[in-house]
Amino acid sequence: MAELKLPVSEETIRGLEVGDFVELSGRMITGRDAAHTWLMQEFREEVAPFMKDSVIYHCGPVVAENDDGTYDFVAAGPTTSIREEPYQADVIGRYGLRGVIGKGGMGAKTLAGLGEHGAVYLHAVGGAAQVLARAIPRVERVFMLEEFGVPEAMWVIEVERFPVMVTMDSHGGSLHDEVREHSQAKLKELLK
Amino acid sequence: MGDAGSYTETFVELIRRASTELPEDVVAAIEEGREAENEGLASIALGTILNNIELARSDSAPICQDTGTPVVWIHYPSGVSTRGLRADFESAVREATARRYLRPNAVDTLTGSNTGDGSGRGIPFLHFEEWDEPRIEVRMILKGGGSENVGSQYKLPDGKLGAGRDLEGVRRAVLDAVVAAQGMGCAPGVLGVCIGGDRVSAFEESKRQLLRPLKDTSPVPELAELEERLLREGNELGIGPMGFGGKTTLLAVKIGFLDRLPACYFVTISYMCWADRKAAVSIAEGGDVTWLS
Ligand code: SF4
Numbered sequence: 135m136a137e138l139k140l141p142v143s144e145e146t147i148r149g150l151e152v153g154d155f156v157e158l159s160g161r162m163i164t165g166r167d168a169a170h171t172w173l174m175q176e177f178r179e180e181v182a183p184f185m186k187d188s189v190i191y192h193c194g195p196v197v198a199e200n201d202d203g204t205y206d207f208v209a210a211g212p213t214t215s216i217r218e219e220p221y222q223a224d225v226i227g228r229y230g231l232r233g234v235i236g237k238g239g240m241g242a243k244t245l246a247g248l249g250e251h252g253a254v255y256l257h258a259v260g261g262a263a264q265v266l267a268r269a270i271p272r273v274e275r276v277f278m279l280e281e282f283g284v285p286e287a288m289w290v291i292e293v294e295r296f297p298v299m300v301t302m303d304s305h306g307g308s309l310h311d312e313v314r315e316h317s318q319a320k321l322k323e324l325l326k
Numbered sequence: 327m328g329d330a331g332s333y334t335e336t337f338v339e340l341i342r343r344a345s346t347e348l349p350e351d352v353v354a355a356i357e358e359g360r361e362a363e364n365e366g367l368a369s370i371a372l373g374t375i376l377n378n379i380e381l382a383r384s385d386s387a388p389i390c391q392d393t394g395t396p397v398v399w400i401h402y403p404s405g406v407s408t409r410g411l412r413a414d415f416e417s418a419v420r421e422a423t424a425r426r427y428l429r430p431n432a433v434d435t436l437t438g439s440n441t442g443d444g445s446g447r448g449i450p451f452l453h454f455e456e457w458d459e460p461r462i463e464v465r466m467i468l469k470g471g472g473s474e475n476v477g478s479q480y481k482l483p484d485g486k487l488g489a490g491r492d493l494e495g496v497r498r499a500v501l502d503a504v505v506a507a508q509g510m511g512c513a514p515g516v517l518g519v520c521i522g523g524d525r526v527s528a529f530e531e532s533k534r535q536l537l538r539p540l541k542d543t544s545p546v547p548e549l550a551e552l553e554e555r556l557l558r559e560g561n562e563l564g565i566g567p568m569g570f571g572g573k574t575t576l577l578a579v580k581i582g583f584l585d586r587l588p589a590c591y592f593v594t595i596s597y598m599c600w601a602d603r604k605a606a607v608s609i610a611e612g613g614d615v616t617w618l619s
Contacts, residue, residue, distance in 0.1 A: 153366070153367065155367065155370055194391070195391065196388075196391050196426070196429055208387070208426065209387065209388055209390070209391035209429075210391065211390060211391050211392075213472075214472055214475075214510065237472075237510075237512075237568070238472075238508075238509065238510045238569070239569070257568060257570070259371050259374040259375060259378075259568060260472065260509075260512040260568055260599070261375070261378070261389065261390040261392075261470075261512045261599060261600060261601045262374050262375060262377075262378040262390075263378065263382075263387075263388060263389065263390050263391040264378050264381040264382050264385065264387055264388075264389070265374055265377050265378040265381060268381070283440070297370075297374060299367045299370070299371070299568075299570065301367075301570070309367075309569075309570060309571065310508070310569060312571070313508065313509070313564065313565055313566070313569055313570070313571045314505075314508060316564055316571070317505050317508070317563040317564055317565050318505060320562060320563050320564060321501055321502065321505045321563060324501060324559055324562070324563075325487065325488065325498055325501065
């Protein structure tokens, strides 16, 4: 298992392939439905530096606020990514993202975007809220908290050995397509 | 038997157990899966899941951040107020949310705003049945949203699947549902299936099937056989944990049935994710509490 430091270069990302298991360390940002719409309305200067050469995590965390005003992620598993399919490729291109973390995989438009811009789709283990929260030792800051609410806000977080699987790469490979095709063929056989 | 509020604390504990401690038979089934997957992403995913289950138990923290809908079946003796039980259960949901055993998980469908306290219209879902025993028995599942989204209902006959109104047709529909779900319900999953019934009763019965221990056998021999076959064939599909590919797609298949109208033949499938959270309690006449596994 390789450790991958964020921010990361395009070259390193293009070296990843479907089936690789990597652990991420460094700074990333969360964002889901409201964030993706907002990111596409216009170029958002304030969050752009936190996205360039880093990754966006599709996550609606449970967050505790400490007495000193800092935050902690209490539970932080991935949410279903496919809802961002209409926006994801453009968000990757516009903000220079090198990856997307979520669950369930994404579609053809995103896959093409990964190839064009040099990025990967990283699958976190769905439901593993405790394991993943522990890999997020620090919450650095938050954008759009009041407007979007806790689960939808964009949280800038520091991660340490955050475990993810490459399931879509920048060479057109998608484990989700492979598994779907294989299981459909097997189903045909079983229903003969 | 019981003043207002007298069961609330017991119900909070019931919710805590369900949200933070996965039943032993479920953990054992996931462990079996990990032994079958000797390498690759499937094995890493199941290892992470087992690790997560352990952390949640030792910290008394939610196994998954989506703490689901509490779906509850309550048996009670004659003379007990079901209105009182409902009020106690609803306050237990609010208290469990305040203590973070549950996430505020109820959204007003029209305004889009979160009710903030975990309860809402139709949440929790409670089903009451009077019985002859002097005690109250409460059985609950926490049904997560990602897996609920991949549940489905088939109407037989289905020409595309070549599925007629018989158990072979049921088999075809269920396997089709497993392929459609891929890993999106956080596989490996447990299937609760109801054959027959209508569009009201069938989903409830399919959920009730999820209360069964994973290793039990249906008392109806042909259903027992179908359950075993579907578990084997479901795993032959190769979808695997999280849809990463592998041998462990399903942990169990449980099938019940209801009578139907002559015109209707439904096959209804509820998909429960690996976070197959459930808990049960028996409350004796004098108030003594026994936790059921
Ligand atoms: S499907 Fe289950 S395990 Fe997956 S995120 Fe939802 S509740 Fe959690």
